[in-house]
Amino acid sequence: MNDVLTIKNLSKSYGRIKALDNLNLTIEKGNIYGLLGPNGSGKTTTLAIILSILKADSGTFEWFEGKYGNNPRKHIGAILETPNFYPYKSGTDNLRIIAAIKDVKDFNFDEVMKLVNLEHRKDSKFRTYSLGMKQRLAIAATMIGNPEVVIFDEPTNGLDPQGIAEVREILKRVAESGRTVLMASHILDEVEKICSHVAIIKKGKLLSSGLVGELLSNDYLIEINSTDQEKLAQLANEMEFIKKIQKQNDFWIWTIDNSIPSQIISKMLYDKGLTLTHFLVRKQKLEEEFLEITKK
Amino acid sequence: MNAIKLIKLEILKYKDNSLVQMLLLFFTLLMPTSIFVLKNFDKIPFIPGKESFFTFPLVWEYQAYAGSWLSFLFLGFLGVYLITSEIQYKTMRQNIITGLSRFDFFMGKILITFIVTLYATIIFYLSTLLIGILHEGEINIQHIFNQQNYVILRFFLLTFAYMAFGMLVAFIIRKPALSIFFYFSYILFIEPLFRWWIHLKFINKGRSMLYYPLNGIEDLAPLPFYKYVENFNNLKDFPILLSYTEASVISVISVIVFVSLSYYLFIKRDI
Secondary structure, X not given: OOEEEEEEEEEEEEOOEEEEEEEEEEEEOOOEEEEEOOOOOOHHHHHHHXXXXXXXXXXXXXXXXXXXXXXXXXXXXXXXXXXXXXXXXEHHHHHHHHHHHOOOOOOOHHHHHHHOOXXXXXXXXXXXXXXXXXXXXXXXHHHOOOOOEEEEEOOOOOOOHHHHHHHHHHHHHHHHOOOEEEEEEOOHHHHHHHOOEEEEEEOOEEEEEEEHHHHOOOOEEEEEEEOOHHHHHHHHXXXXXXXXXXXXXXXXXXXXXXXXXXXXXXXXXXHOOOOEEEEEEEEOOHHHHHHHHHHO | OOHHHHHHHHHHHHOOOHHHHHHHHHHHHHHHHHHHHHHHOOOOOOOOOHHHHHOOOHHHHHHHHHXXXXXXXXXXXXXXXXXXXXXXXXXXXXXXXXXXXXXXXXXXXXXXXXXXXXXXXXXXXXXXXXXXXXXXXXXXHXXXXXXXXXXXXXXXXXXXXXXXXXXXXXXXXXXXXXXXHHHHHHHHHHHHHHHXXXXXXXXXXXXXXXXXXXXXXXXXXXXXXXXXXXXXXXXXXXOOOOOHHHHHHHHHHHHHHHHHHHHHHHHHOOO
16 A cells, blocks of 8 residues: 555535635655645645545545545544644543544553653643643644554644744654654745645645655755945846846845856856855745745 | 443543533432422412322322423433533544544434433432332332333433433534523423414414424423313313323434434534
8 A cells, every 4th residue: 555645636615715626635655744835725624524524525535545444534643723622631531532432442641641741731631731732632642543644734833932842843753653644734844844745735726746855946045135236236137047036134035047056156246346245045945935836 | 333332432521521410410419309399388289188299109290290300401401512512622523533433423422312311210210219118108019110101211201302302402503502592492482482372373273283392292291280280281172281192202203303313414514
C-alpha cells in the first residue's frame, strides 16, 4: 500500500458559497503533508469530509486503498479545529474515552501525558486547562492506538509564542516517528519547517502540490538599498536578469535568475560607484511562493 | 462495537458528570418519598380515604402517576442533555473522528436510555412495593400483585418515551437551552393547546383529539384521582382519558417515530 488517501473530484457548497470545487489530492505513505491555503480556502472542509463529519455534495475519497472498509478512522489520529473533550473530565479520563472508542487496551496514558508535558496536570479537569494545554492534550489523543496517519488542523492557532514553540516541538517529534502526517495551516513558516510535501488550495481548488523544495522556484532574492535611490532604480532597470522588483519596508527585493551569481551583481554595483546601505542574498521563502501562487 | 462496549463507553462519559448524577439522584430520592406529601392533607376530596393511596392496588397507580412527572422532569431532561451536551462540547464530532461509526454513536445513546429507563423502573417498582407493604395491615401476595394492569411495563414505556422525545428534540434543535425550553413547552403547552383548541375547533370535534403522542404517553399513568371524580371522564361527549391499551399503542408508535426520526436526522446531517 502506497497511497494513504485518495481524494477525487470532491465538491461541497454551503448555500451559494462553493467551499470545495472538484478537489483532487493523493497523500502517499510516510510523507508529511502541509495543506496550505488562506482562511476560507476549504482546508477544514476538506478535512471534515475525509473524517466523515461533513458530507460531500459530490466526489469520493478513499483511505488506505480501502483496506479498513467503511470506518478507517480508528487508524487515524485527528484534531479538527479546536480540541474537543468532555470539560468535566480529567485529561487522562478524556484519553481513556478515546482509547475505548479506538478499542485500545493497555495504553500507557502517563507516558503520552509526559510526551506532551501534561503529566503534572493529568488529573485536572479539562475545563481548567489553558488553550496550549488543551492543544497538547489533543495532540496526545492523536497518538492513541498508534495510528498510521495523523491529521492536525491549525495546531498552533490562538497559542502564545511559548505555546507555539512547545506544540511545534511536539509536532516535529510526531513527524519524525515515521507516520504519515497531514497538517492544515496558514502559517507557512510552520509548514516549511515541518512538512516534506505541500498542497496549496484556494477557493476549494488545488492550485499546486508537490515537494516543498520543488515548489520553491530556483530564483533567489536580493534585499538591497542605497543612499542614491534614483541611481539604484536606474541600474535595476538596466539589469535584464532581474525578474521582479518589489519594495518592502526599508529596502527593495530583487528576484534574480538562478544563472546569475550574486557576486557578479555585487561587482557591477560597485563598479558603477553605488554606495549600498543594505545587501542581503537569500532563498525564496514558502510564504513568497505561496503568495505568488494564490495571487493567480 | 458491541452493545456492552457501547454501554461501558457511555458510562465512562457520564459517570462523573454532576448534572447527570443530580438528575438521577432527584429521581431516586423523590420516587419513594413524594407520595408522603399526601399525608399532609387531612382529607382529599372525592377520595374514600387518603390511606388508600398508600395501599394496594391504588399505590401502583399513584406512584406510576407521580413517577411519570419525575420521568418527564428529570429523565426527559436527561434525554435532551445526553445529546445537546455532545453537540455543545463538540464531542459528538470528536467521537466520530476518533472512529465511532454514526450507528454506534446512536446505539450508545439508545442503550444508555434503555439502562436509565430500566433503573428508573426498578426504583419505581421496589419503592412502590415497599410503600404498599409498609401500609398494608397484613401481607397478602395475591392482593399485592393483583390489579397491576401491567404497571411496570407502562412505567418503562413512558420513561423510555419521555427520554426518546427529549433526544428527538435535541437532535432537531441542537442548542441546549432552546431544546430544554421546547421539550417542556411542547409537553406542557404546545400539544395540549393544539389538541384542545386547534384540533377541536378546526380538525375534528371527536375523540381523535386524544390521539397525540405526548397525550398517549401521559395517559399511560393518569392521576388515579380521576377515577373517583364523578363524570370527570365524561366532561366532553366522549371519555377524555385513553384506555391503557390505546395509550400503549400510541406510545409504542410514538417511540418508534421518535427514535427513527432521530436516527434519520443524525445520519443525514453534517455534524
